[in-house]
Amino acid sequence: MTVAVVPGSFDPPTLGHVDVISRAVEVFDRVLIAVVANPSKTPLFSSAERIEMLTDICADWPNAEVDAFDGLLVEFARDRGAVVIVKGLRAVADFEYELQMAQMNQHLSGVQTVFLPTSPEHAYLSSSLVKEVARFGSSLEGLVPPVVATALKERFQ
Amino acid sequence: MTVAVVPGSFDPPTLGHVDVISRAVEVFDRVLIAVVANPSKTPLFSSAERIEMLTDICADWPNAEVDAFDGLLVEFARDRGAVVIVKGLRAVADFEYELQMAQMNQHLSGVQTVFLPTSPEHAYLSSSLVKEVARFGSSLEGLVPPVVATALKERFQ
Amino acid sequence: MTVAVVPGSFDPPTLGHVDVISRAVEVFDRVLIAVVANPSKTPLFSSAERIEMLTDICADWPNAEVDAFDGLLVEFARDRGAVVIVKGLRAVADFEYELQMAQMNQHLSGVQTVFLPTSPEHAYLSSSLVKEVARFGSSLEGLVPPVVATALKERFQ
Amino acid sequence: MTVAVVPGSFDPPTLGHVDVISRAVEVFDRVLIAVVANPSKTPLFSSAERIEMLTDICADWPNAEVDAFDGLLVEFARDRGAVVIVKGLRAVADFEYELQMAQMNQHLSGVQTVFLPTSPEHAYLSSSLVKEVARFGSSLEGLVPPVVATALKERFQ
Amino acid sequence: MTVAVVPGSFDPPTLGHVDVISRAVEVFDRVLIAVVANPSKTPLFSSAERIEMLTDICADWPNAEVDAFDGLLVEFARDRGAVVIVKGLRAVADFEYELQMAQMNQHLSGVQTVFLPTSPEHAYLSSSLVKEVARFGSSLEGLVPPVVATALKERFQ
Amino acid sequence: MTVAVVPGSFDPPTLGHVDVISRAVEVFDRVLIAVVANPSKTPLFSSAERIEMLTDICADWPNAEVDAFDGLLVEFARDRGAVVIVKGLRAVADFEYELQMAQMNQHLSGVQTVFLPTSPEHAYLSSSLVKEVARFGSSLEGLVPPVVATALKERFQ
Numbered sequence: 001m002t003v004a005v006v007p008g009s010f011d012p013p014t015l016g017h018v019d020v021i022s023r024a025v026e027v028f029d030r031v032l033i034a035v036v037a038n039p040s041k042t043p044l045f046s047s048a049e050r051i052e053m054l055t056d057i058c059a060d061w062p063n064a065e066v067d068a069f070d071g072l073l074v075e076f077a078r079d080r081g082a083v084v085i086v087k088g089l090r091a092v093a094d095f096e097y098e099l100q101m102a103q104m105n106q107h108l109s110g111v112q113t114v115f116l117p118t119s120p121e122h123a124y125l126s127s128s129l130v131k132e133v134a135r136f137g138s139s140l141e142g143l144v145p146p147v148v149a150t151a152l153k154e155r156f157q
Numbered sequence: 158m159t160v161a162v163v164p165g166s167f168d169p170p171t172l173g174h175v176d177v178i179s180r181a182v183e184v185f186d187r188v189l190i191a192v193v194a195n196p197s198k199t200p201l202f203s204s205a206e207r208i209e210m211l212t213d214i215c216a217d218w219p220n221a222e223v224d225a226f227d228g229l230l231v232e233f234a235r236d237r238g239a240v241v242i243v244k245g246l247r248a249v250a251d252f253e254y255e256l257q258m259a260q261m262n263q264h265l266s267g268v269q270t271v272f273l274p275t276s277p278e279h280a281y282l283s284s285s286l287v288k289e290v291a292r293f294g295s296s297l298e299g300l301v302p303p304v305v306a307t308a309l310k311e312r313f314q
Numbered sequence: 315m316t317v318a319v320v321p322g323s324f325d326p327p328t329l330g331h332v333d334v335i336s337r338a339v340e341v342f343d344r345v346l347i348a349v350v351a352n353p354s355k356t357p358l359f360s361s362a363e364r365i366e367m368l369t370d371i372c373a374d375w376p377n378a379e380v381d382a383f384d385g386l387l388v389e390f391a392r393d394r395g396a397v398v399i400v401k402g403l404r405a406v407a408d409f410e411y412e413l414q415m416a417q418m419n420q421h422l423s424g425v426q427t428v429f430l431p432t433s434p435e436h437a438y439l440s441s442s443l444v445k446e447v448a449r450f451g452s453s454l455e456g457l458v459p460p461v462v463a464t465a466l467k468e469r470f471q
Numbered sequence: 472m473t474v475a476v477v478p479g480s481f482d483p484p485t486l487g488h489v490d491v492i493s494r495a496v497e498v499f500d501r502v503l504i505a506v507v508a509n510p511s512k513t514p515l516f517s518s519a520e521r522i523e524m525l526t527d528i529c530a531d532w533p534n535a536e537v538d539a540f541d542g543l544l545v546e547f548a549r550d551r552g553a554v555v556i557v558k559g560l561r562a563v564a565d566f567e568y569e570l571q572m573a574q575m576n577q578h579l580s581g582v583q584t585v586f587l588p589t590s591p592e593h594a595y596l597s598s599s600l601v602k603e604v605a606r607f608g609s610s611l612e613g614l615v616p617p618v619v620a621t622a623l624k625e626r627f628q
Numbered sequence: 629m630t631v632a633v634v635p636g637s638f639d640p641p642t643l644g645h646v647d648v649i650s651r652a653v654e655v656f657d658r659v660l661i662a663v664v665a666n667p668s669k670t671p672l673f674s675s676a677e678r679i680e681m682l683t684d685i686c687a688d689w690p691n692a693e694v695d696a697f698d699g700l701l702v703e704f705a706r707d708r709g710a711v712v713i714v715k716g717l718r719a720v721a722d723f724e725y726e727l728q729m730a731q732m733n734q735h736l737s738g739v740q741t742v743f744l745p746t747s748p749e750h751a752y753l754s755s756s757l758v759k760e761v762a763r764f765g766s767s768l769e770g771l772v773p774p775v776v777a778t779a780l781k782e783r784f785q
Numbered sequence: 786m787t788v789a790v791v792p793g794s795f796d797p798p799t800l801g802h803v804d805v806i807s808r809a810v811e812v813f814d815r816v817l818i819a820v821v822a823n824p825s826k827t828p829l830f831s832s833a834e835r836i837e838m839l840t841d842i843c844a845d846w847p848n849a850e851v852d853a854f855d856g857l858l859v860e861f862a863r864d865r866g867a868v869v870i871v872k873g874l875r876a877v878a879d880f881e882y883e884l885q886m887a888q889m890n891q892h893l894s895g896v897q898t899v900f901l902p903t904s905p906e907h908a909y910l911s912s913s914l915v916k917e918v919a920r921f922g923s924s925l926e927g928l929v930p931p932v933v934a935t936a937l938k939e940r941f942q
Contacts, residue, residue, distance in 0.1 A: 027271065091570075100757070107770065112183065117259045124571040133579065232452075248885070258443075265447065280885070281885040342473070409566045418910075421928075428587055430585055591907075591909065655899065717900065727874070727902050747891075
């Protein structure tokens with residue numbers, strides 16, 4: 001049984017994240033969504049809030065599970081029996097940084113990384129752009145799942 | 158059971174190809190190495206020769222199998238029950254072209270593509286560079302598996 | 315009145331080309347679609363056939379016109395009173411080559427180039443990929459306009 | 472009449488910005504230079520100072536106008552009747568980020584973005600590099616217009 | 629006699645930096661390693677500590693010398709009689725930024741920049757990744773020289 | 786004494802090539818311009834003609850020498866006592882391919898590669914673009930040295 005980890009800040013989850021998770025649950029036996037509990041920038045949503053949104057989003061995928069972690073990703077992956085890290089790729093700039101991280105993680109632990117390309121219609125989505133759109137009160141249609149749209153509207157009221 | 162296809166011209170297979178296949182057999186239940194029978198440029202080795210070299214290379218991986226195909230890759234993948242195409246990524250230029258192909262293949266068939274980064278020490282390997290090195294009689298040490306080195310030396314004698 | 319030239323081989327026109335033309339006719343007063351009569355690779359469709367398909371595609375845009383040219387693009391542009399060349403951009407690799415051409419064209423003639431990004435859902439379309447899909451008899455839905463789909467099917471029967 | 476918006480922090484304007492504006496006023500009927508009033512990093516010059524410098528720089532272009540804005544760029548553009556956003560492109564890294572913004576802005580509002588390549592001799596100019604050069608008292612010759620050179624020298628005395 | 633400057637924050641030096649310095653001492657008559665005394669982010673190690681580590685690392689190269697600088701790099705280079713700046717290149721993203729800096733430095737002073745590619749096995753190393761690995765107590769084997777590993781362990785105890 | 790090799794097809798030499806050579810002769814003790822005698826595409830100018838043009842161009846640099854070679858570049862470099870290969874870099878696409886070649890050459894022979902960025906005003910020059918301009922009879926001013934302009938005009942009469 002292949003266990004895969006999908007790490008991220010998910011602050012908040014976008015339809016781009018949902019797209020990557022929906023691909024991962026199709027390809028791997030078990031998918032562990034790993035929320036970075038304390039990202040380097042202060043998050044808009046607490047780790048508990050981000051876990052709750054992701055749990056809601058993944059409700060229909062029985063082989064997906066959501067959890068938070070602190071410290072090195074590869075140690076979390078090994079503790080949970082995961083042999084592969086899954087990252088979405090949107091653009092060339094993503095690729096270079098992610099390649100560097102993948103090679104470092106392989107060096108540190110032997111855990112592999114696989115990259116899943118996002119659908120073209122989600123290529124321009126990022127959590128920070130979505131927060132900026134919400135901050136100015138624009139429509140979040142087509143950018144985030146309903147549960148996240150509601151949370152963003154409450155936060156920026 | 159997840160079946161993955163690893164397509165390529167493999168004219169000839171390099172240690173970079175071996176690296177990608179060795180990663181795929183670890184992550185997927187069954188791995189089908191799919192040799193492009195008639196690539197756009199006239200190959201140095203016939204499709205039978207390329208299949209034989211790959212079969213030799215994959216001898217120790219019980220979940221790997223080698224076959225040739227003609228026509229659209231996604232139709233071959235569907236015929237064989239594969240849900241995922243696996244491509245190695247060495248560099249940014251690779252990534253852009255492969256992303257375009259992945260999105261086209263998803264559009265045509267719904268078959269997904271996952272990308273596996275090659276080990277840094279294989280990042281500069283390509284079949285065409287290897288053929289040029291062999292043509293001028295330089296050492297193939299660290300570039301191709303022994304069975305390929307032997308075949309290249311015979312070809313360029 | 316700003317006259318813009320949209321050059322290309324259009325062998326054949328894809329929905330990506332249509333997307334770029336539809337943006338250009340919105341932004342510029344008059345848009346001249348300039349078909350490269352004799353591209354470096356032998357085209358699948360004659361320049362007359364490509365002009366006919368584009369004329370059909372542009373029928374509803376009164377400020378669009380289709381013509382073929384030979385020789386240097388900047389001379390064609392100056393002859394027709396165009397002050398700007400319009401190029402669609404899909405990817406980073408496109409950008410570098412197009413930037414080089416834009417700087418050369420500015421050096422030769424003072425004619426500027428503006429770049430229009432394609433819609434994300436057309437980012438993976440290219441004339442050569444579309445021809446390969448048609449060659450193997452796959453569906454052209456979502457890749458080319460109906461008039462081009464018909465022409466491709468006839469050509470590859 | 473095509474109205475175009477050229478947005479930026481312009482903290483301070485460089486000869487690269489001037490190059491892009493000089494191209495835009497040639498191609499579009501009316502050009503609105505839109506100063507980001509409150510950029511994410513604290514600016515060196517107030518928005519009033521940046522507007523004053525740009526107004527001085529644009530004095531000879533009758534179809535250029537300078538204004539500041541807060542909030543989402545696309546709402547400013549729509550309020551002013553602009554159908555197109557103009558961005559200068561210097562390098563590949565610029566392109567990827569700008570493509571993402573262009574696609575988000577199109578999604579939010581239907582306002583298009585066109586990219587103008589900067590002249591090669593301005594490709595290495597950025598406001599932050601220019602400020603660093605001024606901070607250490609080096610010559611600003613060939614980097615910024617005279618009005619900006621004067622302002623920078625006063626600021627770093 | 630060609631004097632070359634190898635500038636950097638070196639906070640701390642990695643095996644990637646050592647690789648670049650080892651190439652520079654082979655190609656140039658005299659190599660001056662120039663430590664940025666006050667980088668924009670607060671460094672983990674003081675400039676004295678970084679100079680000490682680099683001096684230890686360079687002990688066997690008689691034509692290498694270590695020093696710190698403040699202000700513009702090109703003025704330091706000219707003061708020391710250096711005609712060339714040496715930068716290591718790991719990835720495309722590095723290249724674009726470094727190209728911009730090289731062109732600015734040439735504009736300001738006429739001092740040239742040459743780029744040395746890092747060995748593929750060091751392509752994923754960066755000072756910030758190394759600090760993160762050390763912070764979480766993972767092995768630093770294959771990432772930094774022994775003197776740096778010792779200093780990092782002491783710092784993060 | 787550091788001997789450097791500047792390899793290329795030089796079919797024909799452009800002002801971009803001259804720029805790179807002029808930088809190399811400043812940095813290295815002796816510079817060997819190495820003309821690829823039989824490039825993969827049939828050249829416009831014979832290797833004797835290309836050597837003659839380059840010899841004319843380098844007449845004022847006493848430490849430059851021109852020669853042709855066949856076979857592997859690294860063997861030519863070693864035969865001539867060169868420890869370093871010099872390549873000009875114009876763009877990101879160049880960089881990726883050149884990095885791959887540099888790593889292969891280091892693997893095969895230990896000979897290092899250094900990259901020199903071209904001046905921004907030469908970034909769009911390439912031998913193939915220059916030939917296309919000449920073919921259509923446009924001005925070669927600012928693209929090639931006078932000796933090459935004369936040769937191109939004769940060839941395309």
